[in-house]
Amino acid sequence: MLTAALELFAEYGMAETSLQMIADRMGVTKAAVYHQFKTKEAIVTATADRELVTLEAAVDQAEVADNRDQARRVLLRQLIDFAVDDRALVRAWQGDPAMMRVLANHKPFSALTTRMYSLLVEQESGIDWRIPAAMLASVITAVGQPGLAGFEADLLREQVYRYACRLLNISD
Amino acid sequence: MLTAALELFAEYGMAETSLQMIADRMGVTKAAVYHQFKTKEAIVTATADRELVTLEAAVDQAEVADNRDQARRVLLRQLIDFAVDDRALVRAWQGDPAMMRVLANHKPFSALTTRMYSLLVEQESGIDWRIPAAMLASVITAVGQPGLAGFEADLLREQVYRYACRLLNISD
DNA sequence: GTCTATAATGGGATAGAC
DNA sequence: GTCTATCCCATTATAGAC
Numbered sequence: 597m598l599t600a601a602l603e604l605f606a607e608y609g610m611a612e613t614s615l616q617m618i619a620d621r622m623g624v625t626k627a628a629v630y631h632q633f634k635t636k637e638a639i640v641t642a643t644a645d646r647e648l649v650t651l652e653a654a655v656d657q658a659e660v661a662d663n664r665d666q667a668r669r670v671l672l673r674q675l676i677d678f679a680v681d682d683r684a685l686v687r688a689w690q691g692d693p694a695m696m697r698v699l700a701n702h703k704p705f706s707a708l709t710t711r712m713y714s715l716l717v718e719q720e721s722g723i724d725w726r727i728p729a730a731m732l733a734s735v736i737t738a739v740g741q742p743g744l745a746g747f748e749a750d751l752l753r754e755q756v757y758r759y760a761c762r763l764l765n766i767s768d
Numbered sequence: 769m770l771t772a773a774l775e776l777f778a779e780y781g782m783a784e785t786s787l788q789m790i791a792d793r794m795g796v797t798k799a800a801v802y803h804q805f806k807t808k809e810a811i812v813t814a815t816a817d818r819e820l821v822t823l824e825a826a827v828d829q830a831e832v833a834d835n836r837d838q839a840r841r842v843l844l845r846q847l848i849d850f851a852v853d854d855r856a857l858v859r860a861w862q863g864d865p866a867m868m869r870v871l872a873n874h875k876p877f878s879a880l881t882t883r884m885y886s887l888l889v890e891q892e893s894g895i896d897w898r899i900p901a902a903m904l905a906s907v908i909t910a911v912g913q914p915g916l917a918g919f920e921a922d923l924l925r926e927q928v929y930r931y932a933c934r935l936l937n938i939s940d
Numbered sequence: 941g942t943c944t945a946t947a948a949t950g951g952g953a954t955a956g957a958c
Numbered sequence: 959g960t961c962t963a964t965c966c967c968a969t970t971a972t973a974g975a976c
Contacts, residue, residue, distance in 0.1 A: 609865030611783035614951060628960050630953065691863010693781030726915060727927050734910035735935075738902045747899070755899050762934055763907075786969060800942050802971065 597622060597632065598643045606687040610640060611694040640695065641702045647685060648704055650678060655711050665766065667715050672732075672760055679739045680753045686740030728764060735760050769794060769804065770815045778859040782812060783866035812867065813874045819857055820876055822850060827883050837938065839887050844904070844932055851911045852925045858912030900936060907932050 600621045604613040615636060619626045633639045654674035661667035679686050689695055699705045716732070717725040738744070739752055761768040772793045776785040787808060791798045805811045826846035833839035851858050861867055871877045888901040910916070911924055933940040 607865070609781070609783060611781060612866050615953090616951075624959090625961060626952085627954085627962080631959060634953090636952070692865055693779070693863075694784050727919070727924070728931070730910050730913045730916050731907055731928075731931050734906040734913070735903055738906035741902045741906070743898060744902050752899070756903075759900070759903050759935055762937070763931055765934070787971090788969075796941090797943060798970085799944080799972085803941060806971090808970075 597629075598639075598646055601639050602643045602688055603684060605640070605643070605692070605695065606684040609692045609694060610688075610698070611692075637698055640698045641705075643688075644699060644702060644705055647682070648708060651675075651708055654678065655708065655715070658715055659711070664715070664718065668764070669766065671712065671715055672764075673757065675736050676739075676753060676756050676760065679736050680749050680756065683740050683745070686737050687742075690737040690740050731763055732760060735763060769801075770811075770818055773811050774815045774860055775856060777812070777815070777864070777867065778856040781864045781866060782860075782870070783864075809870055812870045813877075815860075816871060816874060816877055819854070820880060823847075823880055826850065827880065827887070830887055831883070836887070836890065840936070841938065843884065843887055844936075845929065847908050848911075848925060848928050848932065851908050852921050852928065855912050855917070858909050859914075862909040862912050903935055904932060907935060 597618075601613070601618050604617055604621065608617075615626050615629055618639070619629050622629070629639075633642065654671060657674070658667045658671035661670050689699070713729065716729040735756065739756060744752065758768055769790075773785070773790050776789055776793065780789075787798050787801050790811070791801050794801070801811075805814065826843060829846070830839045830843035833842050861871070885901065888904070889897040907928065911928055916924065930940055
């Protein structure tokens with residue numbers, strides 16, 4: 597069910613995916629869908645929650661690193677792995693304004709992005725990390741672009757990691 | 769009118785922007801909007817057409833460059849200028865699945881992206897430019913991210929150009 | 941050109957039978 | 959859990975007066 601919904605979100609966006617479409621793909625009626633989830637937003641947050649555990653584990657691991665550069669490298673690796681392995685999810689999340697609005701109001705999601713942001717945005721050194729962080733996020737989520745759908749995961753993973761390191765001026 | 773529509777598209781996405789919202793922002797009724805544009809898609813393509821002339825001029829200029837590297841540099845500069853100066857437009861275009869579907873079916877837009885792609889995707893040298901092209905597009909459109917809204921255009925322009933050059937391994 | 945009024949459609953959501 | 963049937967409402971789109 598969540599898989600079916602996520603595929604449709606990735607293809608049509610959240611706003612243009614009706615409960616009827618989800619029900620049709622599952623071969624049931626709308627009422628059956630409503631039996632599991634009270635609202636459409638609940639479906640969206642449920643699809644997100646299923647993926648959040650993986651991302652939370654990645655941030656957990658990065659937060660215990662020895663220093664900030666190391667933490668960033670660890671986070672980077674895992675975010676890229678995650679994005680490449682689940683490009684449909686990235687497509688569903690990235691950019692869609694309706695989806696972003698719902699996720700921004702979803703506490704577990706916003707809490708996670710705050711933690712990621714803290715790892716990236718350096719206060720002490722006087723460097724403003726907001727711009728490079730935005731670039732980095734953009735490069736990682738680029739794997740969701742339709743034009744890259746044909747590439748194999750291994751190649752894409754390696755290439756994106758190389759470009760991300762180049763962006764951050766760190767050795768891979 | 770097109771300005772009002774574009775602002776709403778940038779904030780709520782195309783699918784979640786109703787004609788009523790556009791009419792309200794203009795202080796008129798829906799019927800007045802329909803008098804100018806027969807359908808909602810017509811409004812979208814009209815907002816796009818208004819911006820396409822700028823982008824077409826940029827590609828024209830790049831296509832007459834001496835060599836491919838030079839063409840890329842010219843195109844890069846102008847695309848970044850365009851994106852930074854009109855971040856609301858980038859936000860409206862980037863990612864929104866509904867918007868992308870309409871634009872993909874809009875000939876002037878698809879023709880332009882084909883021309884840009886030809887400049888970037890190198891066949892002769894054996895290098896596959898599809899991945900770096902996707903990275904580049906991602907970095908440029910990153911200026912539309914809400915988190916970068918507070919930065920001044922000049923700073924953003926300079927930074928994005930630097931990161932883009934780093935990505936392509938060319939001197940700025 | 942802009943208004944009021946009104947169709948026509950589709951979507952979110954619920955009630956109640958099986 | 960799934961169905962049929964229904965409600966309510968927002969939206970797209972049009973007709974016709976001013």
